[in-house]
Amino acid sequence: MTESWLRLAPGFFALGALAAWELAVRGFGVPVYILPGPIAIVAAFLTDPGGLGGSLLATLTVTLTALVTSAVLGAALAMAMAASRLARAAILPWAVVLQVTPIVAIAPLVIIWVGDPFASLVVCATIVAFFPVFANTATGLAAGAPEYFDLFRLYGASHRDTLLLLRVPVALPYFLAGLRISGGLALVGAVVAEFVTGSGGFASGLAYRILESGYRLEVARMFAALVLLSLAGIVINLALGAFGAAVLRARDGP
Amino acid sequence: MLDIVSVERRFARGVVALEDVTLRLEEGNFLALLGPSGCGKSTLLRLIAGLDRPDGGRLTWDRGRAPAAGEIGFVFQDATLLPWASAADNVFLPLRLRHVSRAEAMPAVHDALARVGLAGFESARPRELSGGMRMRVSIARALVTRPLLLLMDEPFAALDEFTRHGLQADLVALWREIGCTIVFVTHSIYEAAFVAQRVVLMTPRPGRIFREIVSTLTPGPDLRLDPGYATLVTSISKTMAAVLAPA
Incomplete structure (x- = not known):
């Protein structure tokens, strides 16, 4: 009894809050x-x-x-850094520069340079989403305990074998945790880029609908777009969580 | 098998891990390096394994060359198993790294697991095994390449006493059966006295060899009940206390 009430509680709370919202709007004539x-x-x-x-x-x-672009790029660059100190020295500062640059500030440049509206939006969203999956994978690739690296050295393991049999499997949970954070950020990046492109750009995303509804004072429609955005964010987060759990189950066996 | 002559190893900030260490490893011998933490016994083991290089002195192998990959087995204090791989795949690892095919390796893998008493556990994952069983897998992994020399760095230190006693007795039996050379690092006097033929006492800061005590006891599972074992433990304890007291 108590258990099922606990499970239903968030739903009831939401219903109550929505009812109160509706009543308040009607009661005060907002x-x-x-x-x-x-x-x-x-x-x-x-x-x-x-x-x-x-x-x-x-x-x-x-x-x-x-x-997907962030995941592929992030994993590839992190692996390059794990494989070579030169690559590490060359890549790391630029990754940080990319991370600390506000997307709002560089989005107009990206749009001018890239040209194609869809590609511009993808580039902006990738810039925002790239860092967590990249940094997490890089951390994971170096996370094996020193004894494991000693073990591989002792048996004369090649760099390639050490990467594939030790570093990559150890890095997997780190990569998946980074991917989950990047999933939310990709959505944020896409929306921010759409806002910056505005009506001059790829005029069909949810951010464009929010802007458009704002100009027209269709506030209810604006809210509907916002709700869709939040729902999309929640679904992305849960889906990536389930994906990560499934991948780790596959790695670790039954 | 190996002559270690006047070996020295220094770390950053002037820490002298090893100073003027001279020791000869005899073929087929079971040698224990015994001493308190920080006496350089693990450092010495890593030098023998080729995982580290000395700053002075030399290591001369009787065969004229350092052992190739797989000729030395190493067992760490932690079992260092790959958590995502089954027991068999963990034991297969050293052979896999030498590009032996799975089909070719499996007889040796099953044999190694059987030797440590884990026949039937081939498909078990490390998390399904107890601490003692994980250590057995780790020993099987070290044995699968049929090494000439087995190096063990406090392998049983993290286990409970009952498990430890069982593993010590099984290790001694295994050593008598396969006849490889073993260097066993420990900080337990009881353990050193039970497993080893030669007990090398080391002292810390700087790490040096203080004395060597040769056991004349017959190794076996009932050694702990032998009065000679108690005498040996007492003699090692007294020697150790004498050297550590003034510090």
Whole structure:
């Protein structure tokens, strides 16, 4: 009994909060262009599910492309750094520069240089998402205890074997944890880039819908887009968590 | 097998890990390096393994060359198993690194696991095994290449006493069976007296060899009940106390 109540509690709390929100908006007569109630927000979504859904799809496409790019690039550069001290010295400072540069500041440049709107958005989102998966993988590749490296040296293991049989499996959980953080950041990066491109760019993402609804004072629609964004973020986070658990199960066996 | 002559090893900030260490390893002998923490016994083991180089002195192998990969087995204090690999795959590792195919290696892998009493545990993952069983896998991994020399760095220090006694007795039996040379680092007088034929006492700061005590006891599982064992433990304890007291 207690257990199931605990499981249902968040749902009931959310329902209560939504009801209170709706009642407050109605009771105080708050105009819908300042704060719409939950019902108005759902209604706004239902009047144009295709438009918002299409925008969500566009933003998700950018997000996932950027996430895959970050994962491949991050893992590859981290492995290059693990393989060679020269590569490490060459790469690391630039990775940090990339991380500390505010995306809002460089997005306009990226858009000018890259040209193609979709590619520009992917580049911006990749810049934001790249660092966690890269830094985590780099840490993981060096995380084996010294005795393990001694063991591999003792048996005359090649660099390649040490990388594939020791460093990579040890780094796997680090990479997956980094990937999960990067997943959320790829979405943030995609949305920020869409905001910067605004109506002049790739006019179909959720951020563009938010801007557009703002200009038109369609605040309920703006909220609907926001809710879709949060839901997308939550789903990405949970999906990457489940993916990570499955990969580690595959590595560690039943 | 090996002559260690006036070997010296210094670390940063003037720490002298080893000073003027001279020792000869005899073929087929079971030698224990005994001493308190910081006396350089692990450093000496790493020098023998070729994992580290001396700053002075030399190591001369009777065969005229340092052992090749796989001719030395090393067992660490931690079992250092790959947690994602089965017991068999862990034991297979040294052969795999020498590019032996799995099919070719499996008889040797099964044999090594059987020798340490783990037949039937081939597919078990390290986390499914107890601490003592993990150490047995680690010993099997060290034996799978049929090494001439087995180096062990406090392998049983992290185990409970009952498990430790079992492993000590099995190790001695294993050594008598396969007849390889063993250098066994320990900080336990009881352990050194039980397993070894030669007990080399080391003292810290700087790490030096203080004395060598040769055991005349017949190794075996019931050695602990032998009055001679108690005498040996007493004699080592007295020697050790004499050297450590003034410090």
